[in-house]
Amino acid sequence: MTVPVQLKQLRREFGSTVALDGLDLDIAPGELVALLGPSGCGKTTALRIIAGFESADGGELLMDGQDVTSVPAHRRDIGMVFQSYSLFPNMTAAENVAYGLRVRGVSSGERAARAAELLDLVGLPGRGGHYPHQLSGGQQQRVALARALAIRPRVLLLDEPLSALDAKVRLTLREEIRRIQLELGITTVFVTHDQEEALSMADRVAVMRDGRLEQCAAPSELYDRPATPFVAEFVGTMNRVPGVVRDGSVVEVFGRRLPVHGDAVLGAGTEVDVLLRPEGFGVAPGGDAVVRVATFLGATTRLHVATASGLAVKVDVPSWEANGLTPGASCTVRPHEKPVLVAERAVPVG
Amino acid sequence: MARMTSRGPVLGIAALYFLVPVAASLWFTIAGADGIGFEVYAKGLGSDGLTTSLLRSVSIGLATVALGLLLMVPTVVAVALRLPKLRRVVEILCMMPLVVPPIALVAGVATVLSWQQDLAATPLYGTFQALINRDFPLILVIVYTVMSLPFLYRSLDAGLRSVDLRTLVEAARSLGASRTQTLLQVIAPNLRQAVMGGAVLSLAMVLGEYSVASVLGFEPFAVWMVNVGDSEAQLSVAAAMLSLLFTWGLLLLLTALAGGRTRSSSRSSSRSRSRSRSRKQRKTA
Numbered sequence: 001m002t003v004p005v006q007l008k009q010l011r012r013e014f015g016s017t018v019a020l021d022g023l024d025l026d027i028a029p030g031e032l033v034a035l036l037g038p039s040g041c042g043k044t045t046a047l048r049i050i051a052g053f054e055s056a057d058g059g060e061l062l063m064d065g066q067d068v069t070s071v072p073a074h075r076r077d078i079g080m081v082f083q084s085y086s087l088f089p090n091m092t093a094a095e096n097v098a099y100g101l102r103v104r105g106v107s108s109g110e111r112a113a114r115a116a117e118l119l120d121l122v123g124l125p126g127r128g129g130h131y132p133h134q135l136s137g138g139q140q141q142r143v144a145l146a147r148a149l150a151i152r153p154r155v156l157l158l159d160e161p162l163s164a165l166d167a168k169v170r171l172t173l174r175e176e177i178r179r180i181q182l183e184l185g186i187t188t189v190f191v192t193h194d195q196e197e198a199l200s201m202a203d204r205v206a207v208m209r210d211g212r213l214e215q216c217a218a219p220s221e222l223y224d225r226p227a228t229p230f231v232a233e234f235v236g237t238m239n240r241v242p243g244v245v246r247d248g249s250v251v252e253v254f255g256r257r258l259p260v261h262g263d264a265v266l267g268a269g270t271e272v273d274v275l276l277r278p279e280g281f282g283v284a285p286g287g288d289a290v291v292r293v294a295t296f297l298g299a300t301t302r303l304h305v306a307t308a309s310g311l312a313v314k315v316d317v318p319s320w321e322a323n324g325l326t327p328g329a330s331c332t333v334r335p336h337e338k339p340v341l342v343a344e345r346a347v348p349v350g
Numbered sequence: 351m352a353r354m355t356s357r358g359p360v361l362g363i364a365a366l367y368f369l370v371p372v373a374a375s376l377w378f379t380i381a382g383a384d385g386i387g388f389e390v391y392a393k394g395l396g397s398d399g400l401t402t403s404l405l406r407s408v409s410i411g412l413a414t415v416a417l418g419l420l421l422m423v424p425t426v427v428a429v430a431l432r433l434p435k436l437r438r439v440v441e442i443l444c445m446m447p448l449v450v451p452p453i454a455l456v457a458g459v460a461t462v463l464s465w466q467q468d469l470a471a472t473p474l475y476g477t478f479q480a481l482i483n484r485d486f487p488l489i490l491v492i493v494y495t496v497m498s499l500p501f502l503y504r505s506l507d508a509g510l511r512s513v514d515l516r517t518l519v520e521a522a523r524s525l526g527a528s529r530t531q532t533l534l535q536v537i538a539p540n541l542r543q544a545v546m547g548g549a550v551l552s553l554a555m556v557l558g559e560y561s562v563a564s565v566l567g568f569e570p571f572a573v574w575m576v577n578v579g580d581s582e583a584q585l586s587v588a589a590a591m592l593s594l595l596f597t598w599g600l601l602l603l604l605t606a607l608a609g610g611r612t613r614s615s616s617r618s619s620s621r622s623r624s625r626s627r628s629r630k631q632r633k634t635a
Contacts, residue, residue: 052523052524053520053523072523073520073523073524074523074524074525074526074527074528075526076524077526079524079525080519080520080521080524082520082521084514084517086514086517086518086520086521087521088518088522088536088539088540089513089540090536090539090540090542099522099525099527099535100525100526103525103527103528103531103535144521145524146527147521148524151525151526157524193514203417274432301573307541324595
C-alpha cells in the first residue's frame with residue numbers, strides 16, 4: 001500500500017530563520033493528521049510545502065510514492081481550505097464549488113450536479129446561487145470545504161479553517177469536517193494551534209517545535225504518554241514539581257516513589273522536575289496544604305492548591321469529591337502511583 | 351438633521367460652481383440676435399472636423415487605456431504577490447508623471463521624433479512614420495499611457511488592497527488553475543471596479559488633453575476645438591458642450607459596466623479582510 005503523503009527530511013529556511021529542520025512524517029491513507037505546535041514551529045510552512053505554495057530547501061515530498069517536490073501547486077490534485085474563507089467573490093457558491101472542475105474542462109451539466117452534491121454534503125442545499133457576501137462565515141467555510149472536495153483531491157489540506165469562526169460555529173463545523181472526512185475516507189492534513197481541535201478531530205497529532213517533529217501519535221497516547229517534556233507541557237495542563245531521582249528509574253516526589261516513564265536512566269540524587277497532570281493527584285481533606293481556588297468545571301473541579309513548601313499545583317478532582325474543598329480548606333495532596341515523566345530542573349525565575 | 355442643514359449650503363455652492371459655467375456656455379451657444387436656437391449644434395454635429403477629431407480622441411483614449419491596463423495589471427499583481435519590496439519603487443515611478451510637467455515630457459518626445467531625419471535609411475524610419483501617423487498618432491498613445499500611470503496605479507492598488515489577493519490566487523492554484531486562468535478568471539473579475547475606475551480617469555484625461563497633442567502638431571478633439579474657437583467661437587463652445595455630454599455618457603457607461611456583482615464582491619472582500627485583520631490584531635494582543 002502506497003503512502004499518500006511522505007515528508008522526508010524537509011528543510012526550509014527564511015533568511016536566518018529555520019522554519020523546517022529535517023521534518024519527517026508519513027501520513028496513511030484516509031488518515032487525518034493534525035499538525036500542532038506553537039506559533040513559528042513550522043506547521044504552516046510544512047502545509048504550504050505539501051500544497052506547493054512554498055518550496056523546500058532540502059528533503060523530499062512524496063505523494064503516493066512519487067516525488068512531487070518540484071511539481072507546481074496546480075498539478076498536485078490537492079484540495080485546500082484556508083483560514084480566511086478565500087471564496088471567489090465574483091462567483092456564486094455553486095460556481096465556487098465547481099471552479100476546480102471548470103478548469104479541468106468538465107461539462108457544465110456535470111459541474112452543476114457535482115456542486116449540488118457537494119453543497120448537500122456540507123449541509124448547504126439550495127444555497128448554490130448565493131454569493132459569498134450573502135453567506136455567514138461558517139457557511140462560507142463550508143462552501144470552501146465543498147470546493148476543495150469537488151475535485152476529488154488525493155489529499156485535503158486544512159489551514160486553520162476554524163480559527164476565523166465564533167466558538168459555537170467552530171464546534172459544529174469541526175464535527176462536520178470530521179464526519180465528512182470519515183465519510184469520504186480522504187487523507188487529510190490539518191494545521192491548528194488549538195490543541196482541543198487537534199485532539200478531538202485527528203487520528204494522529206504531530207506536535208512540532210522549532211521546525212522539528214517532537215511526537216506524532218494518537219491523541220490519547222500523546223496525552224497519556226508524551227514522548228518529551230515539551231509535548232507533555234504543550235498538550236493539556238501539566239504541573240511541574242520538584243523531585244529527586246532515587247535510582248535509575250524511580251523518582252521521589254511529594255514523599256512518594258514513582259516509576260519514571262520511558263527508558264531514561266538517571267543518576268541517583270539528580271534533582272529533576274516531575275511532570276504531573278492535574279488528574280494525576282489525589283486530594284484528601286486535612287493536612288498542611290491549602291486550597292486557594294476551586295473552579296467548578298462540571299464533572300470535575302479544579303483546585304489550585306498551595307503546599308506547605310510553597311509550591312502551587314493544579315489538581316482535578318471529581319466534583320462529587322470536592323465538597324468541603326473550598327478556598328481556605330486544608331488538604332493533603334499525593335500523586336497517584338503511575339509512571340511519570342521527568343524533565344531537567346527548571347531554573348527558578350526571579 | 352443638523353448634518354443635513356450643514357450639507358445644504360456646501361452642496362449648493364458646489365452645484366453653482368459646476369453649473370454656472372455650463373449654463374453660461376449653453377446660453378452663449380443658443381442665444382443669438384434672432385432669439386434662442388440650436389442651429390450651431392446642428393452645424394457642429396454636421397461638421398467633419400468634430401466627428402473626425404472626436405473619433406480620433408476616443409480611439410487614442412481607448413488604445414491608451416488598453417495599453418495602460420496591459421502594462422499595469424500584470425505589474426501590480428506581480429508586485430503584490432511576488433515582489434512586495436518593490437511596491438514603493440513602482441509607486442514612485444507611476445506617480446512621476448504627476449510631477450513632470452507635460453510640456454517637459456513633450457519636449458523630450460519632440461527631440462526623439464526629430465531623429466527620424468537621421469534614420470531615413472534605416473528600418474526604424476517606418477516605426478517613426480507609424481508613431482506620427484496623423485490619423486492615429488501612436489506617439490500620443492504612448493505619451494498618454496505614461497501620463498495615465500498615476501490614475502491606473504492608484505485605482506488598481508486600491509482595488510488590490512480590497513481583496514485578499516494572495517489567498518485567492520492560492521485557492522485558484524490549488525484547484526488546478528494555471529497562472530493565466532487565475533489572472534483572467536479570478537483576479538481580473540475581482541479587480542473590475544478598480545480597472546474601470548482607472549480606465550474612466552485615463553479616458554477623461556485623454557479626451558481633454560491639449561498641450562501634448564498641440565505641441566506635437568496633432569489634432570485630436572481638444573486641439574480641434576481650440577483651433578475652431580479662433581474663427582467660430584460659438585461652434586467651439588457648442589462642441590465643448592457636446593463633448594461634455596459625450597464624455598459623461600461614456601463615463602456612465604463604463605461606471606455601469608464596473609457595477610453589479612463586483613460592487614457586492616468587493617464589499618464582501620473588504621468585510622472578509624477586515625475580519626482577517628481583526629483576527630490578526632487579536633492574535634497579536
